[in-house]
Amino acid sequence: MPPPRTGRGLLWLGLVLSSVCVALGSETQANSTTDALNVLLIIVDDLRPSLGCYGDKLVRSPNIDQLASHSLLFQNAFAQQAVCAPSRVSFLTGRRPDTTRLYDFNSYWRVHAGNFSTIPQYFKENGYVTMSVGKVFHPGISSNHTDDSPYSWSFPPYHPSSEKYENTKEFQKLYPLENITLAPDPEVPDGLPPVAYNPWMDIRQREDVQALNISVPYGPIPVDFQRKIRQSYFASVSYLDTQVGRLLSALDDLQLANSTIIAFTSDHGWALGEHGEWAKYSNFDVATHVPLIFYVPGRTASLPEAGEKLFPYLDPFDSASQLMEPGRQSMDLVELVSLFPTLAGLAGLQVPPRCPVPSFHVELCREGKNLLKHFRFRDLEEDPYLPGNPRELIAYSQYPRPSDIPQWNSDKPSLKDIKIMGYSIRTIDYRYTVWVGFNPDEFLANFSDIHAGELYFVDSDPLQDHNMYNDSQGGDLFQLLMP
Secondary structure (H helix, E strand, C coil), X not given: CXXXXXXXXXXXEEEECCCECCCCCCCCCCCCCCCCCEEEEEEEECCCCCCHHHCCCCCCCHHHHHHHHCCEEEEEEECXXXXXXXXXXXHHHCCCXXXXXXXXXXXXXXXXXXXXXCHXXXXXXXXXXXXXXXXXXXXXXXXXXXCCCCCCCCCCCECCCCHHHCCCCHHHHHCCHXXXXXXXXXXXXCCCCHHHCCCCHHHHCCHHHHCCCCCCCCCCCCHHHHHHHHHHHHHHHHHHHHHHHHHHHHHHHCCCCCCEEEEEEECCCCEECHHHCEECCCCCHHHXXXXXXXXXXXXXXCCCCCCCCCCCCCCCCCCCCCCCCCCEEEEEEEEHHHHHHHHHHHCCCCCCCECCXXXXXXXXXXXXXXXXXXXXXXXXXXXXXXXXXXHHCCEEEEEEECCCCCCCCCCCCCHHHCCEEEEEEECCCEEEEEEEEEECCCCEEEEEEEEEEEEEECCCCCCCCCCCCCCCCHHHHHHHHCC
């Protein structure tokens, strides 16, 4: 590992759809691209790619779209588990949930699995000043009630109060109810195994949803209420966009846009009525598909001229604003566990080595692929594990269940209650999932104990509504494809 260097700032910013905490912190300012680059990582909670830059014609997200116009945008990025704590611990350590052994909210990986390094910890150990604002690690036991301090952070993480924004409705005006469409496939697919269904129990616990007296687990939400949910979600995205716009405008004002890498992503997606499901808690694309955008000064966009603003604030209420196309796009399938090696490489740090199997005893390694080749770094060594054929690319996700049929804790089972694990493989052609027996004491999946399976062909069934799984060979084939 090279000796630590000084003079760089690293800020991790957690943004949530209902309330946003915004701050910018950097100890120093680099003066040119020959200096080390700052890193700004923006992590949004529960954000599916419902953004203009991802082709959504309804959602107004001009500031994120503007960021994308100067960036490399990955069209097919996937989270490793569609729930907050496991996903965040996974991509911040660069390890999959089966390595962090976190499938719920109730353990700290350094004690429960291994003393794995994190992205901010690695940058800190290499001379960066690291700061956290808002939700980066999931709060609570899963980050040791300290957001993994002092390992990951130079200063104690800051969590500004956000409750005063949770009932704000200015932004719903952007989305009149008469303009809100329903999910194109609101019915539970006939061939969906019961174990795969997300009964959205936390949504049902809301007072306004309880008043609807919806039958459990498959009863549909009334159409008018579906429109209200979707309206509120899209309004939250536009509110989030304004906060991103103010943040990036401040970066311009501080003349840091030419010396700061910006990465924008989400911990997982969110179902808005697709397959009769709401929230996350599944292996479907709507739950695992996330935005992933990288701005690298001088790489993804030309350096701004003196006095030029790359990120002027754009008002989503301004109807004159035009949709901006992403600067560059990649259709390759990528995973959030690639965030660790990719950010390290972009910042000029040594990319952590691939993890051995098993890797519980190894503090610094990564299970994700290095994506630097997408940035056309000819002077950097490419990851030999990164296939050249798009059809060889695979994204893995998983989700635990306590039983074969939906029940009260199907969405968020505690570790001791997990009896089944759904392992999902997403390729350019299909999404393939097997639900197999799981021993929570040994953290072992039994691929000879297949409870159910799913197979969706993306070209002919892009919404994943028609299960074509054949259980005669499903498990054997899946084991061959597992990492």
